[in-house]
Amino acid sequence: MRENLPPLNAVRAFEQAGRHHNIARAAQELGVSAGAVSQQIAQLEKWIGCKLFRRNNRGLEFTNEGLEYYAAVSTAFGTLRAATSAISRPNVRKSFVVSVTSSFAMKWLMPRLQDFREKWPDIEISVKTTELFGKFEESDGDVGIRYGTGDFGSFASTELAKDKLVLVASKTLVQDVALDEELSFISCLPLLVDRHPRLIANYPGWAEYLKLLGMKQVDGLVFREFSQQWMVIAAAINGEGAALVKECLVADDLSAERVTQLTEKTIELETGYHLVHLPSNSSDPVIRSFKNWLRRALKRN
Amino acid sequence: MRENLPPLNAVRAFEQAGRHHNIARAAQELGVSAGAVSQQIAQLEKWIGCKLFRRNNRGLEFTNEGLEYYAAVSTAFGTLRAATSAISRPNVRKSFVVSVTSSFAMKWLMPRLQDFREKWPDIEISVKTTELFGKFEESDGDVGIRYGTGDFGSFASTELAKDKLVLVASKTLVQDVALDEELSFISCLPLLVDRHPRLIANYPGWAEYLKLLGMKQVDGLVFREFSQQWMVIAAAINGEGAALVKECLVADDLSAERVTQLTEKTIELETGYHLVHLPSNSSDPVIRSFKNWLRRALKRN
DNA sequence: GTTTTGAAGTTAGATTTTCTGATGACAGAT
């Protein structure tokens, strides 16, 4: 009960901050926000009873006590790291296969994979594409990223992000059309979609969204249909019309301004992306790392 | 991002469990429940990938890996402890004065003080009694335990427990009276109280409680008034009547069966005990220790 | 050969801690 050890997570935050002389970088290293690290360090300083850093607008600077403490903390954590890796089971899996649709792979996962590989250089990740929406089978790989409502039978699943539809088009296509509140001009553009036009009105969410955009009926519109969403996006970039697509898939094209959003109006559907895997893999550290990375990365778009 | 340190709080739990070869004792040392420690250790074993203990019904036994790891962990924590105490402000106060009412001191605090002294042998605690309910002044001591609604002016306060009234009497007094749903027999017993009978109906809660017990009016009852609540309890133990008292003050007498509860019906008031001190003392480690101990101890009654 | 006891594991749900995201303040750079 007589607690003689300091709050350990605060000490870890202190070590990282001391190593980088910068709270933001320490925060990134620890995978949390800068505010969190700032609070942790403040907590430690309070617990110990003296300042460990001098703060200035250049970053952090050790006080005498801080420097002395840092040396000891590094030593202690070094011992711990060494001991931990010494007894960690050496035969844990360090590679896994993730199964995704080609659109998700192309428009979201691949551009971000480098980041994952930098953060976990010792994990080998393989990407496998499949077009079977919704279904996941053991033979697909260790984990899958699947679109749906969250029901994946006997598999364990975690929702990653709700789906959100946005309407985009090439900038050149719309640059001389004033952004029109009623969006009536949209009916002049071909609507690029990835499903059969006749079915659109039946997909939950889509019909509502078109109505939200002011389009009462589907009949008057010109559709161009593609089999994959990445093709829809490519066509939009080419200036072939207005595309109705998942936000996360066009996020990069939007920020690079290859396409522009025709309206602020978006619709959030009940369906979305989920990470799916065998329940027995829930505790696999490699898969947990991947899941955490995915959630963070999707949150930042 | 590549986290190479194990979950530190789990490591601390492991160290304590390893030191005691027993989860329950480790839990007590850490001030948490046994289940919590069990979970922490399980978490660490999962993270590392191998068992650290062999469990049997005699306690815990190290596996080879566990023993090796324990040695390293002890070293690392030793370094940390040494460094922490080296830079911890050496002039921290190690003693404090707590100001309480005589009833609270006598019926609750004193019997439990030994426990506090065992858990923090290096903290000197002095108890000072006062009868000024509700008020706390700097000259009273470093902290006070005060009864009220939580408004203590410029002082910082933390609620420790809501007040709860119970009706008790000596066992011998009621052993031949069948426990009566209507509690009408209570009106035959003198009611032992610590405030003027005429005022009882005006104290928030008391009137409601008497009504809850089926007593419509105060007039028909015989009151015996005492100036301190501990006297009320003493009188109840002596068999002088039924006493209406704060639950936490009679808890010991109830469990020792010096008195018995006349009814399951209790009433929780809006007022209660609070720990009060100067705001500047909020971060004083000694006072924090005391506060934590108080809350835990009151929770277990 | 039962029953009791003591130890630890296992849960769901509650609680507490920690984190986020937005904001504000500050100082040196442009």
Added chain:
DNA sequence: ATCTGTCATCAGAAAATCTAACTTCAAAAC
């Protein structure tokens, strides 16, 4: 003077942790 980069602060949200009740198991006691 306004930016820019830095950290502190805060309320609300999210996540980790804890509790409390229950179960299991094996040795000890009867």
